[in-house]
Amino acid sequence: MLAFPDPAMLEQAIAWHLRLKDADEDTWVEFAEWLNADPAHNDAYEAVANRDAYLSSALEKATFPSSDQHEPAPDEDAHAHEPGDGIARRSHWRWGAIAASMAVAGVFAVQMLSNRDTSYAIATAVGETRTVSLADGSEILLNGNTEVILDRNDARLVEIARGEARFAVKHDETDPFTVVAGDQRLVDIGTVFNVVRTDRHLRVGVAEGAVRYQGTARTVELRAGDNLAADGRGKIEISQSPVASIGSWADGELVYDQTPLAQVTDDLYRSTGISLKLPPGMDSRRFSGVIQTNGDRDAVRARLEVLIDAKIVADGARWSVEAR
Incomplete structure (x- = not known):
């Protein structure tokens, strides 16, 4: 069953749920066609029906406008609107259906709001x-x-x-x-x-x-x-x-102890925006030392050259280590 159906599909499911309360054969055929049109329709309808059943006890106790509000014309039969008459039942059902649809839709609205991504x-x-x-x-x-x-x-x-x-x-x-x-x-x-x-x-x-x-x-x-x-x-x-040394990048220092140079280049890029390209095979080489990331890039490059004992060629933020 859908956790919370598409709003348009939910609206259709509520409409069908109300129509089926007083449906003829043609309506049931149309309903079957609607169900077959999309497997999700059945999930949406079941969700509506389940919530309607949950609310039914409350609706039975609810007070709806009586049929007396619709006075018959003087020339109509006196018994036309007596208790138990079909018109009165339809009037009562209509108000109940409106309340049911509002209640069911309200339950879904609360559910959809509570499931919104926060x-x-x-x-x-x-x-x-x-x-x-x-x-x-x-x-x-x-x-x-x-x-x-x-x-x-x-x-x-x-x-x-x-x-x-x-x-x-x-x-x-x-x-x-x-x-x-x-x-x-x-x-x-x-x-x-x-x-x-x-x-x-x-x-x-x-x-x-x-x-x-x-x-x-x-x-x-x-x-x-x-x-x-x-x-x-x-x-x-x-x-x-x-x-x-843990989290020392926040103080402008990258501290290493036998760390692969591939990891060093990742850290350097994050902290400074400098992309350091290594020669083939050098990424697994182990490095120990402290790289100061504060200061201008020329100073950082000079310190790094000493630490890794290699020449670094700079092209803006793209640096490369020269192969020996």
Whole structure:
């Protein structure tokens, strides 16, 4: 059955429901043709009928205008409008039908409003950061090229669609703060944590408190200094790092310890808008060090050349490492 039918289809279903209360054979044939025209028609009609049945007891107790409001002409038969007469029944049915249609339509209207999408997205461009303050007192700091999806009705639920964000969460044991990343979830246990989501993996680092990672096949509790990396195949790696390095991009530093250069280039692009192209085979090379992203690009490039011991050719925001 449809959760909430298309409004136009709902209107048709209500009209048929009212017509069938006093239908002749031709009407039933037309109704059958309407049902056969679209499988969704049957779902819509059943939804209307079910709600009408639910409201029937209330309608039976309702008071409708009496037939006395329609006085007969003097030359009409005196018994033409006596109780039990067909005209009186039709008048009573007409008011009941109007009330029924309004009630059923009202139920659907409330249902449709309650099911409206209350989510909204906040995104940043490459090299841009943005702070989002939530109604519960929590705060999200977005790195560049990042998108999060929030819910107007639930400040404790956030989806990270892409990019990187640092969460400073106001802890509430009765209402845990949850970050969704695809089919994976992060549940706050009172904490500050950093999340990176790309099309290849999810990375989580805890700077304060604890976070419960809930994957498709495994649940892991992470404490301050713990880092988790999960790939698309469900493989999980746990490592440790200094708390000060977790989410350090917010302070203009990218801190690495034996990190593949492919990840470094992703982080550099998010934080600065610089696209760094690596020679074939270099993306898997491990890198340790601190990249200062503050200052002009020439200064960033000079520092990076020293760190990776290679020449970098710059063409605006497109940089490339020269192969040796």
